[in-house]
Amino acid sequence: MIDFQIWLVALCARATAVRTLMHAPWVWGGAETIHFIGLSLLFGGIFLFDLRLLGVGNRIPIAEVHRFIPLGLLGFGLALASGVLFVMAEPDQYVYNPAFHFKILFMVLAGLNAGVFYLTSYRRAVAAGAAIDATRLSKLIAVASLSLWLGVVVSGRLLTFYRPWPCGADNPPGVLAWCLPGYDEQGR
Numbered sequence: 001m002i003d004f005q006i007w008l009v010a011l012c013a014r015a016t017a018v019r020t021l022m023h024a025p026w027v028w029g030g031a032e033t034i035h036f037i038g039l040s041l042l043f044g045g046i047f048l049f050d051l052r053l054l055g056v057g058n059r060i061p062i063a064e065v066h067r068f069i070p071l072g073l074l075g076f077g078l079a080l081a082s083g084v085l086f087v088m089a090e091p092d093q094y095v096y097n098p099a100f101h102f103k104i105l106f107m108v109l110a111g112l113n114a115g116v117f118y119l120t121s122y123r124r125a126v127a128a129g130a131a132i133d134a135t136r137l138s139k140l141i142a143v144a145s146l147s148l149w150l151g152v153v154v155s156g157r158l159l160t161f162y163r164p165w166p167c168g169a170d171n172p173p174g175v176l177a178w179c180l181p182g183y184d185e186q187g188r
Contacts, residue, residue, distance in 0.1 A: 046149060052065040109144075113144045114145065121134075
């Protein structure tokens with residue numbers, strides 16, 4: 001896995017045009033703004049739907065609240081696109097960052113969780129309308145969704161507080177590198 005991380009950092013480092021663009025005045029801040037707008041759309045849509053599955057606003061048909069999901073997907077696309085730019089501009093600050101590892105893990109699990117919902121519970125949940133409450137499985141999936149997406153937000157916020165450091169004899173990389181392989185204490 002460490003070899004993959006080193007390869008990914010080297011691949012992103014070759015994207016010098018992206019790095020130059022991202023470090024131009026106002027571009028990084030603009031990308032962060034787009035990232036925040038994307039997250040707002042994502043969480044607005046998904047949280048409303050998950051809360052409805054948990055019984056909040058139970059007079060509103062689940063199918064009607066599900067209409068917010070496309071906005072959530074648009075938000076995910078904006079957040080993903082801007083996030084990729086961040087990683088390409090400063091790959092070593094993300095690829096070796098434990099907070100980034102957790103953010104990616106939570107996103108993958110949230111995607112799998114959504115897949116489970118659509119494969120097992122979606123038809124029953126929207127067909128029932130407002131007449132009945134969501135199934136126990138739907139509620140469990142909604143709790144997992146809320147928790148995983150909150151994990152994405154918290155991990156993303158922690159990115160700035162946990163920076164990778166040079167690997168050394170005292171802190172060799174494990175399965176995943178949480179330090180900068182190949183750099184000495186002077187950052188060379």
